Amino acid sequence: MVAAELSRLLERTAPAAFAVDDEGLICAWNRAAERLLGYSASQTLRNACASLLRGRSTLDTNICGESCRIMDCALRGQEIPRFEMEVRARSGRRAWLGVFILVFQDDRTGGHVVVHILDDISHTKRRDELAAKLVRAAQQLSSLSEVAAPLPPALALTQREGQLLRLLAQGKTTAVVSRELRISPGTLRNHLYHINEKLLTHSRVEAIMQAKRRGII
Secondary structure (H helix, E strand, O other), X not given: OOHHHHHHHHHOOOOEEEEEEOOOEEEEEOHHHHHHXXXXXXXXOOOEHHHHHOOEOOOOOEOOOOOOHHHHHHHOOOOOOOEEEEEEOOOOOEEEEEEXXXXXXXXXXXXXEEEEEEEEOHHHHHHHHXXXXXXXXXXXXXXXXXXXXXXXXXXXXXXXXXXXXXXXXXXXXXXXXXXXXXXXXXXXHHHHHHHHHHHOXXXXXXXHHHHHHOOOO
């Protein structure tokens, strides 16, 4: 598969996507990627992916660099699960992306092309960061309260539900908690739904504060 053929394929792809060659240079960039990150194909082609996007992980470590670990793993045939990274858009803003990797071999040259399929998760990240701030603020307010009103009876939480709440109470985002507990975001949402039902609460922040007052966490 040569660059021209790959470019035509990606242009028919609805999600934002781009591809890099064995040298880490961008060889395809679709219009959806231009809308998402602001760079046109002419501004990206034959440029190093690492210097353009400067991707960082959820742990605030570099993903993009002179030696791309994602590229190295892909070329060694290792399975690469979906991952998240924060990148730099053309406007200067930082955007959070969920990234899927596909690897193609160019039969004509023997080289490889690594396609990145992008999912904009900036809104979800901002929501999680806000929720973490609200948890910290609620904890500070709770520590100032000297008299607590009597609490209505509540159902007991499972061990996993209590573990999940403790991690969220530490200010960790749902993405981090999902990884640490090795559960999907959907499973985490189900746990939160059942926690709120049991504690008679309506949000993760309220559930954390109720659990603290009850001595559950």
